[in-house]
Amino acid sequence: MASLRDTSQTTANAAGTPDVDGGSVQTLPPSGPPPLRRPTASRRSRGAGWGPRLELAVLIGPALLVFVAFVIFPVVLAAYYGFFSWSGYGPAVDFVGLNNYVVILTDPDFHEALGHNVFIAIMSLVLQGPLALGLALLLNRKMRFQSAIRILIFVPYVISEVVVGIGWSLMLQSNGALNGLLEKVGLGALTADWLSDPAIAIWTLMVIITWKYIGFATILFLAGLQGIPDELSEAAAIDGASYWQIQRHIVLPLLGPTIRIWAFLSIIGSLQLFDLVWIIWGQYVASTAGTSTMATYMVANGRNAGSYGYGSAVAVVMFLISLAVALLYQRFLLRRDTAGAITGGKA
Structure with missing residues (x-):
């Protein structure tokens, strides 16, 4: 019995519990590996962070200097x-x-110019958006001469604004090619002063802008369409969805970010429109024909007015x-x- 009691006391003491006699028992420290200490950073490890920083400064520095010098x-x-x-x-x-x-x-003239910019921004979205989206959906399908059609649609965007402005102004003047063509085909009643009539001059500008920039929107939408997996449309077609249902419920939601980016770029470009208006209408005609913009107002009342x-x-x-x-x-x-x-x- 004594041996059993001694054995139990020994076991209790090792476990950190009091013995039967009420004496205090010292608890043994827990066994296990010692805690790890965080190594002290050496001089070499401290200086290792300067390499990526120097590389980042070399890569970003020139662009940052150019941005500060020419923008800020x-x-x-x-x-x-x-x-x-x-x-x-x-x-x-x-x-x-x-x-x-x-x-x-x-200044009422500035209010008028600002109104023209807002009108151009809204109508650019209304006219260019659906047309460019339709062309992108068409060119996204396999067809003959697909590459040639894409190039032809994008060509007006890369043509200089000076060339575009001079070409359209020559065609649309009162004795230009458009009115001459309408008279020769028996539609002389449709001839008009496309550039000087305030009632239609702003719409003439919208036609020119749409022709000039629709290629950019089409290529941008086409790039977004090619990033949409074909498996989604194929799965929807197997489930019985029609072509237009696929475009409405699958393609358009996935193309939403691309459309919003284009809309933002189009609005900013419309607010800063200057070159086409200045080349076609000039300083005084733009104000009388109803095609002035904030940029033309700035040049006319700032630089040209001294x-x-x-x-x-x-x-x-x-x-x-x-x-x-x-x-x-x-x-x-x-x-x-x-x-x-x-x-x-x-x-």
Whole structure:
């Protein structure tokens, strides 16, 4: 019995429990490997992070310098000169504060130009979007001369705006090729002053813009369509979905990010439209024909009027409007399109 008791006490003491007699028992420390200590960083490991940083600085540095020199600095300089009545020569000393901006925001001509920009932006989406989407869906199918048709559609986009403006102005003037063709085919009643009539001049501009830029939208949509897996459409077709049901419920939702990117680029380009309007209509005809834009207003009332301070203020207003559109796009659309990709990447 004594041996059994001694054995039980020994076992209890090893387990860290009190013995029968009530004496205290010292608990043995737990067995196991000692805790690992974080190794002290050596000088070589501390300096290893400078390599990627130096490489990043070499790669990003030149582009960052160009961006600051040709984007940030001109914007800051324009904002500075916008507070002065400056003729473009010598230092700007005639400080006028916010007077230039007050004149801009109360000028009916600027309101008219801004309205034209908004109209062009909306009609570009309405006209170019469906046409480009239809062409992209057509060119996404196998057909003869597919590559040649794609090139022909994209050619107007790569042609210089000067060539496009001069060519269209020659064809659309009152004694131009279009009116001459209409008269020869017996449709002389349809002839019009396509460039000088305020009632139709803005629509003439929309036709030219659509012809010029629809190729870019088509190629962009076509690239998005080719990124959609064919298995989705094939599975839907097996389940009995028609061609238009597949386009509506599968293709268009997956093409949504591409469409939204194009819409953003189209709106920004419409707000900054200048070259085609200036080449075809010029300074004075654009204001009388109803095709003036904020950019043509800026050049006419700034550079050509010898008031570079006022023109700089107009440039700042254009920049702020474009920035507001970009921020709204990033807040409500871009974040929505990238959220799924980021979540999927983490998964």
